[in-house]
Amino acid sequence: MAKVLMIDYEKCTGCRLCELVCSVKHEGVSNPARSRIKIVKWEWEGRYVPMSCQQCESAPCMAVCPVKAISRNGDMGRVEVDYDVCIGCRMCIAICPFGAMSFDTLAKKVIKCDFCDGDPQCVRFCEPRAVQYVDAAEVSGVKQLAAAEKFTGILQKVAAAIAAV
Amino acid sequence: MALNRKIAYINLTTGEIETKPIPISIRKKFLGGRGLDMYLMYNHITPGVDPLGADNVAFISAGILGGTLASATSRTHVAGKSPLTGFVGSTNMGGFFAPELRWAGFDHLVIKGKAKKPVYLWLHNGEIEIRDAKNVWGKTVHETQQIIREELSDRDIKILTIGPAGEKLVRFANVMTGLKDAGGRSGMGAILGSKNLKAIAVRGTMDIKIAHPAEALEYNKRFITQITSAKVSQTQGEIGTPFIWGATNTQGLVRVKNFQLNQLEDSDDVEAEAIHQYTTGMAGCFGCQVHCREKYIIPEGAYKGVYDEGPEYTAQGAFAGEPGCRSTLTILVSNHLTNAYGMDLLEAGSLIAWAMELYEKGILTDKDTDGLELRFGNDEAVIEMVHRIARREGLGDILAEGGLRAAEKIGKDSIKYLIHVKGMSNLHSDERPTPSLALGIATASRGSDHLRSRPAIDLYHLPEPVLRKIYSQPIAYNGPLTSDYRDYEGKSWQVFWHETCYEAVDCLGICKYHTTFLGATLPNFEEWSKVLYYNTDLEMSPLDIWTVAERAYNMERLFNIREGLTRKDDWLVDRYFDEPTPLGIPGVRGRTIDREKLTKMIDEYYQYHGWDENGVPTPETLKRLDIDNEPSHIL
Numbered sequence: 001m002a003k004v005l006m007i008d009y010e011k012c013t014g015c016r017l018c019e020l021v022c023s024v025k026h027e028g029v030s031n032p033a034r035s036r037i038k039i040v041k042w043e044w045e046g047r048y049v050p051m052s053c054q055q056c057e058s059a060p061c062m063a064v065c066p067v068k069a070i071s072r073n074g075d076m077g078r079v080e081v082d083y084d085v086c087i088g089c090r091m092c093i094a095i096c097p098f099g100a101m102s103f104d105t106l107a108k109k110v111i112k113c114d115f116c117d118g119d120p121q122c123v124r125f126c127e128p129r130a131v132q133y134v135d136a137a138e139v140s141g142v143k144q145l146a147a148a149e150k151f152t153g154i155l156q157k158v159a160a161a162i163a164a165v
Numbered sequence: 166m167a168l169n170r171k172i173a174y175i176n177l178t179t180g181e182i183e184t185k186p187i188p189i190s191i192r193k194k195f196l197g198g199r200g201l202d203m204y205l206m207y208n209h210i211t212p213g214v215d216p217l218g219a220d221n222v223a224f225i226s227a228g229i230l231g232g233t234l235a236s237a238t239s240r241t242h243v244a245g246k247s248p249l250t251g252f253v254g255s256t257n258m259g260g261f262f263a264p265e266l267r268w269a270g271f272d273h274l275v276i277k278g279k280a281k282k283p284v285y286l287w288l289h290n291g292e293i294e295i296r297d298a299k300n301v302w303g304k305t306v307h308e309t310q311q312i313i314r315e316e317l318s319d320r321d322i323k324i325l326t327i328g329p330a331g332e333k334l335v336r337f338a339n340v341m342t343g344l345k346d347a348g349g350r351s352g353m354g355a356i357l358g359s360k361n362l363k364a365i366a367v368r369g370t371m372d373i374k375i376a377h378p379a380e381a382l383e384y385n386k387r388f389i390t391q392i393t394s395a396k397v398s399q400t401q402g403e404i405g406t407p408f409i410w411g412a413t414n415t416q417g418l419v420r421v422k423n424f425q426l427n428q429l430e431d432s433d434d435v436e437a438e439a440i441h442q443y444t445t446g447m448a449g450c451f452g453c454q455v456h457c458r459e460k461y462i463i464p465e466g467a468y469k470g471v472y473d474e475g476p477e478y479t480a481q482g483a484f485a486g487e488p489g490c491r492s493t494l495t496i497l498v499s500n501h502l503t504n505a506y507g508m509d510l511l512e513a514g515s516l517i518a519w520a521m522e523l524y525e526k527g528i529l530t531d532k533d534t535d536g537l538e539l540r541f542g543n544d545e546a547v548i549e550m551v552h553r554i555a556r557r558e559g560l561g562d563i564l565a566e567g568g569l570r571a572a573e574k575i576g577k578d579s580i581k582y583l584i585h586v587k588g589m590s591n592l593h594s595d596e597r598p599t600p601s602l603a604l605g606i607a608t609a610s611r612g613s614d615h616l617r618s619r620p621a622i623d624l625y626h627l628p629e630p631v632l633r634k635i636y637s638q639p640i641a642y643n644g645p646l647t648s649d650y651r652d653y654e655g656k657s658w659q660v661f662w663h664e665t666c667y668e669a670v671d672c673l674g675i676c677k678y679h680t681t682f683l684g685a686t687l688p689n690f691e692e693w694s695k696v697l698y699y700n701t702d703l704e705m706s707p708l709d710i711w712t713v714a715e716r717a718y719n720m721e722r723l724f725n726i727r728e729g730l731t732r733k734d735d736w737l738v739d740r741y742f743d744e745p746t747p748l749g750i751p752g753v754r755g756r757t758i759d760r761e762k763l764t765k766m767i768d769e770y771y772q773y774h775g776w777d778e779n780g781v782p783t784p785e786t787l788k789r790l791d792i793d794n795e796p797s798h799i800l
Contacts (some may be wrong), residue, residue, distance in 0.1 A: 004757040013449035015448075015449030015451060015456065017451075017452045017453070020234065020452055021234070024378050024382055025382065029373060029374050029375060029378075030233050030268075030375060033370070037421075044311065044472065045346065045472055046445060046460035064264065072522075091181070106369070121382065124386070125386065127389070127402075152406055
């Protein structure tokens, strides 16, 4: 089963180490403008949201590409760009609903998450585990558990409150 | 590459801007951040200038590792001649400004002159513009950043700014970035205010080339693990620095009611756990996996619903212990207000507590306070005084001048009760039972301070072999070391060691929480030698880095001496010697600092530095450190 990035923005502390390690891994430089992941912030509310490619099953970028440079790699579970074919028209950037496809103005090419070929550095370095690399089937299980825990926690609190009365 | 960032000279009087590369020879001597700032300060500030005059110079910088892979490389350093002490002004802050400054192409800014009207600087990808600040003058720290981002249509811009306190030239005004990242000591915000410089906005998309990227990534993982595996880092990551309060207050190591008590009783509402009730999560500075900043929302009262970050250990002392208060809400609100006004909460809290003691002793009266009942334990008075100081109203206007000037104005015996060194207030720590901490505040170059040389791990009773392992590198030390924090022996070496360690970390641009400050197992010189090489290709041994730090600290000493500092300025106020601690665990009760023993410690401390008995670096020392021809005016 292919793996996916599971993002839990509530755990994100906004430190942007993921942006740093991503740009170092891919380009050998520190430069968030060349990172495949970005933390979108509302600093005045303390809200930080990691945004990266969702590796969509029915990927709009793939559909819109006029030269068929974008394809799905089933083994890796990722959407890939073939740079030998890509003409740099940026239609994929225009259509991506997540802003996950971006343009590297220095290398003059579109860039997107490639899971670091199976060892995503953003995941490796994120200690709060806001970004995790898990089996696609596991995501809903993890979310179910969290939701169930929250739900039963509330029930227990209510029961305790009633018992106290 | 990480070493190609430029230095920019900006003259606000003439509008002239010049940029230069930083020669590798200077890099090897001072690295960057605080170290290079100290070189620049000694070279660019004319002796005797008025700190609030156009001739003072402000220095803003990133560390040499800013934005690279060395754990938390977020630190910004700001320097100038302090409006509070008249000596070295130097302050260091976290957040996201320094990395952005480097992505914009700059490492050091040297800001001279005075703008005719309020301005802000806009730095982006190698360009520098001086812009009209009329839309943000008078605005709070938080408002200013939001307005500038809207004005320049970029929500990713990072901004270093002053608040209303800096505009009003409060002599302990902060420079700030984000919500709570504060360059909070020695009044650097007042220097910017005096230059009509409201803010510096930066945005960059320029590469910082990592010299050995694969190795840097791998080593950074190890480096971070070393940091985050320490219990102290984990605790900070859960409840922030307020965790310290439990340990220090329980023992009796905190100042309460200014300096009358050394323990706050019934302090449940001041504890980290009480503050943590209102925390909505933790936040980190750039690259940091410790994430020690608490996010909170004020739960009730006039500021109900306001979001802010912090409060830190300093706020517990400033707004609870020192003024004898016990309210979580007062801590949360006062922390927010000092953030918004851009004012050193540590200095403000300390001076408010001093004024309270003066009021209770009848030195200040209702006439002086405009009817405000400035008694210990009066929470409303604390908050009201925060407003008055920042706005320079009534007694607040006097306190905004700093302790020494205020004491001169108030007169009577007021100076007797002021807790300061070199005119700067002390943290809420009570150093009477801890000679090592007392020596640290007495000698710190920027005035009484806990972040310059404090051997905080001295409080942990570490076994002697562990101490020896830490303190015998990167240079040998065979003298005494003891596990008892009440001892005087060996402590001067510890202060010297930590002073050099903290100077080094400030040159590199890494957070102090990521070195031997609160945790004994955290990285220092050995590890820095490696991260420096992997990121920048600079080959410097642990001893080379130690020497850079020593050199930089000597530049600070030279600056202070040139401004008139003498040995008598490296000293504590009389209360430390004459008033025994009344509370605490048996071992800390009844303690004072011994004058003769402190004198001996200072002698030793000077000797370790290679300074003479007056605290002046000897010609041999200056030659050894290759700073015998300063000012050399290379940059």
